[in-house]
Amino acid sequence: MRVTAPKNETFKKLMSEVAYRILKEDDFQTVLEGMFSVEVSSEDLKMRPKEFKRFCDAVIVEDGKKVRKGNLLIIGPYRTRQLRVRLSDEEYEKLKQCAKMRMCSLSFLFRGTLLSAIAKRRELW
Amino acid sequence: MTYYVRAPKDERVDAVFSRAFKKIGEGERQVIYEGRIDVEFPQAMFGFSDDEFRKLCRSVRVEGGIKRRTKEGIRFAPLRRKVLTVRLSEDEYRLLVEDAREVGLEASRWARNLVMSLVEQYLAMELKKKAMQEIRAVCGECKYWTGGGCNNPAIPRQYLREVYSGRRSECGYKVEKQGANPPEEQGRSTGL
Numbered sequence: 001m002r003v004t005a006p007k008n009e010t011f012k013k014l015m016s017e018v019a020y021r022i023l024k025e026d027d028f029q030t031v032l033e034g035m036f037s038v039e040v041s042s043e044d045l046k047m048r049p050k051e052f053k054r055f056c057d058a059v060i061v062e063d064g065k066k067v068r069k070g071n072l073l074i075i076g077p078y079r080t081r082q083l084r085v086r087l088s089d090e091e092y093e094k095l096k097q098c099a100k101m102r103m104c105s106l107s108f109l110f111r112g113t114l115l116s117a118i119a120k121r122r123e124l125w
Numbered sequence: 126m127t128y129y130v131r132a133p134k135d136e137r138v139d140a141v142f143s144r145a146f147k148k149i150g151e152g153e154r155q156v157i158y159e160g161r162i163d164v165e166f167p168q169a170m171f172g173f174s175d176d177e178f179r180k181l182c183r184s185v186r187v188e189g190g191i192k193r194r195t196k197e198g199i200r201f202a203p204l205r206r207k208v209l210t211v212r213l214s215e216d217e218y219r220l221l222v223e224d225a226r227e228v229g230l231e232a233s234r235w236a237r238n239l240v241m242s243l244v245e246q247y248l249a250m251e252l253k254k255k256a257m258q259e260i261r262a263v264c265g266e267c268k269y270w271t272g273g274g275c276n277n278p279a280i281p282r283q284y285l286r287e288v289y290s291g292r293r294s295e296c297g298y299k300v301e302k303q304g305a306n307p308p309e310e311q312g313r314s315t316g317l
Contacts, residue, residue: 001216035216064214077214083221085233086205088126091241095209098244101251107211113240114211118220 001064001077003032006055010045014038019119036115037076085110126203128190130158138181141170160190160201167198211236 003020005011007030012022020034042052049071056068064077087095099109130146132138134156139148145166146158168178182194193200213221218232225235 001214035214035220077216079212079214079217081213081215081218083211083213083218083233083236085209085211085237087207087209087237088203088205089207090126090203091205091237092207092209094241094244094248098247106209109244110209110236110240111211111213113243114221114236115217117239117243118217118224121224122220 001033001035001075002062003034003064003075004060004062005030005032006058008045008055011040011055014040014044035077036119037074040073040075042071126161126189128160128201128203129188130160130190130192130201131155131186131188132158133181133184135181137171137173141166161203163200163202165195165198165200170198 002023003015007025007028012030012032015032015034015038016022018034018036018038020032020036020038022030023033024031042049045052045055047055052071052073053068056066056073059066059073059075061075064075067074067076095106095109099106102109104112129149130142132142132155134151134154139156142148142156142158145162145164146160148156149159150157168175171178171181173181178198182192182199185192185199187201190201190203193202221236222232225232228235230238
């Protein structure tokens with residue numbers, strides 16, 4: 001996934017934290033490449049709402065998508081693969097309990113935990 | 126999830142199965158074991174010939190779980206009826222498959238093992254956090270508690286030991302011997 005964004009040091013730093021690498025950089029914009037989903041808020045970038053909206057509009061994502069929800073920009077890859085995991089009742093209940101604690105869906109929790117574990121294993125983060 | 130394995134009575138089988146299963150019943154011809162997790166026993170562990178091992182695999186009955194003959198031996202696992210579908214990108218899927226291949230497992234099995242171990246860790250931590258809150262609620266403002274200082278049966282000993290080990294009691298009374306009951310007039314709460 002390739003992300004082209006207006007030059008911003010904080011954005012660059014945030015992206016590098018989730019294993020994005022810089023492909024190209026000039027005075028106006030930065031091109032980054034990575035594979036994981038990222039959420040950036042206006043507070044992270046220390047921008048006012050209008051400025052943040054302009055920044056989000058200027059961001060271009062190739063092989064992925066960007067969504068702005070209020071003061072949150074979500075950049076993520078297209079998820080075309082499906083992984084089917086079989087669980088016992090006990091495992092399902094544990095996962096459900098954990099998802100309830102974190103207030104998220106089962107699949108979101110599963111994917112997040114899986115990807116962070118893989119990234120840690122490979123020392124990407 | 127618990128599953129039950131009925132196996133023919135044999136010393137060699139018992140020696141192997143007892144390592145991973147709990148024996149819960151025994152008859153003249155059969156022994157019943159209780160299992161909880163995925164287990165695989167290689168044929169070499171039993172010391173059986175191919176024929177003997179084949180016979181054993183056929184005679185073993187599993188309730189609430191599955192048995193499967195593998196290349197190396199026999200595998201037992203609990204029944205997994207629920208199916209969770211997770212969407213992944215091509216790159217994410219590639220990383221998962223590479224990792225799974227490294228350890229010699231299928232992608233979905235590797236993913237389940239990885240995630241469930243982390244989920245169990247998280248739940249155990251949450252349980253511990255809750256227990257610690259209960260300890261604080263019971264012990265009030267007493268910060269320095271000795272391991273043997275609190276006699277409330279509701280408080281698990283290991284948590285006390287972890288937090289208050291090696292510290293002298295400053296809670297208003299001193300316990301002479303471990304396990305001695307605190308005097309009633311100290312007003313120690315046993316509200317749990």
